[in-house]
Amino acid sequence: MISKKWLQVVGVAGAVPFILTACGGNGAEEGGGEGGSDLSGTISIDGSSTVGPLSEAAAELFMEANSDVRVSVAQSGTGGGFEKFCNGETDMNDASREIGEDEIEACEGNGIAFEDVQVANDALAIVVNPENPLECITVDQASQIWNEGSTVTTWGDVDGLDVGDLSDEDITLYGPGSSSGTFDYFTEAVNGEEGVIRNDYTDIGEDDQAAIVGVEGDAGAMAYIPYSYFTEAGDAVKPLQIDNGEGCVAPTLENVQNGSYAPLGRGLYVYASDVALERPEAVAFMNFYIENQALISEAAGFVPLTEEQMATSTEQIESLTN
Numbered sequence: 001m002i003s004k005k006w007l008q009v010v011g012v013a014g015a016v017p018f019i020l021t022a023c024g025g026n027g028a029e030e031g032g033g034e035g036g037s038d039l040s041g042t043i044s045i046d047g048s049s050t051v052g053p054l055s056e057a058a059a060e061l062f063m064e065a066n067s068d069v070r071v072s073v074a075q076s077g078t079g080g081g082f083e084k085f086c087n088g089e090t091d092m093n094d095a096s097r098e099i100g101e102d103e104i105e106a107c108e109g110n111g112i113a114f115e116d117v118q119v120a121n122d123a124l125a126i127v128v129n130p131e132n133p134l135e136c137i138t139v140d141q142a143s144q145i146w147n148e149g150s151t152v153t154t155w156g157d158v159d160g161l162d163v164g165d166l167s168d169e170d171i172t173l174y175g176p177g178s179s180s181g182t183f184d185y186f187t188e189a190v191n192g193e194e195g196v197i198r199n200d201y202t203d204i205g206e207d208d209q210a211a212i213v214g215v216e217g218d219a220g221a222m223a224y225i226p227y228s229y230f231t232e233a234g235d236a237v238k239p240l241q242i243d244n245g246e247g248c249v250a251p252t253l254e255n256v257q258n259g260s261y262a263p264l265g266r267g268l269y270v271y272a273s274d275v276a277l278e279r280p281e282a283v284a285f286m287n288f289y290i291e292n293q294a295l296i297s298e299a300a301g302f303v304p305l306t307e308e309q310m311a312t313s314t315e316q317i318e319s320l321t322n
Helices: 004-023 052-065 078-086 101-109 139-146 181-191 208-216 227-236 253-257 280-291 293-300 307-321
Strands: 041-047 069-073 092-095 114-128 136-138 172-175 221-226 241-243 265-273
Touching: 041 052, 041 078, 041 280, 052 069, 052 092, 052 114, 052 280, 052 293, 069 280, 078 092, 078 101, 078 181, 078 265, 114 181, 114 208, 114 227, 114 253, 114 280, 114 293, 114 307, 136 139, 139 172, 139 181, 139 241, 172 208, 181 221, 208 221, 208 227, 221 227, 265 280, 265 307, 280 293, 280 307
Parallel strands: 041 069, 041 092, 136 241, 172 221
Antiparallel strands: 092 265, 114 221, 114 265
16 A cells, blocks of 8 residues: 555655746755756665655655765664664664664764754654544553553553543554664653563554554554654544643644644654765755755655754754864
């Protein structure tokens, strides 16, 4: 099945070069105009399956304007991508979380300097079947369900949840594999420690769409998925509001950008190495990515950067190129 999200990204990839040229945008002109760039070379990107569609769209747009540059994007998960990045096998790594201490040590050990360039905002949503009457869940209640050693098997086992006739219904859980940045982020945000989770849930690997299908077909199911997937899913699943002690907050664009959707709002990043950014085509690609992030993010179902975040990302790129 082809994801609607990917079709949207492909659509914007076809439209943006015209829009940039028509509007006099710098993105298509920096390299001398569409297809007329003096840049050449290859750029290799790996990492997060969440960020991957954004980078693929940015790559398609950039190659339209720079026909002698080849940008390849793979998706082996945030952790798997960092292994390659810190070994010097790739130029950039897509990441749905910040780099970990062990990964920093690996990069430093191989003499690789880097910066985390934020390219979009995202949020994780805890989703349930639309038949579930639940509207809001606290971080503590979510942890009761998902934490390592949890004895919760039915909805009625969770303290303080009112789910009506579903109280005796078994909870069926869907979540990504351990190489996913979504897995790392959720376990730390909800369970208090990265990688700590019960082991009797359905592991969907990097296929977030499988979680949507599972929850849609089971009244007692629950999953956690990225923002782009639950917005694309429409009425197939119900995203819950999250209460971190300051009241229930919905996973909306505004709440993600202003930081109130905590702790499940997050940034999405591309990590670029200092070696890669010695090459003009890599610098041009990263600048192009940030300049056009709003249109790409919105088309792909993500949350665009704020002006302040854009400025910070541009500074991160400049810090490596200088």
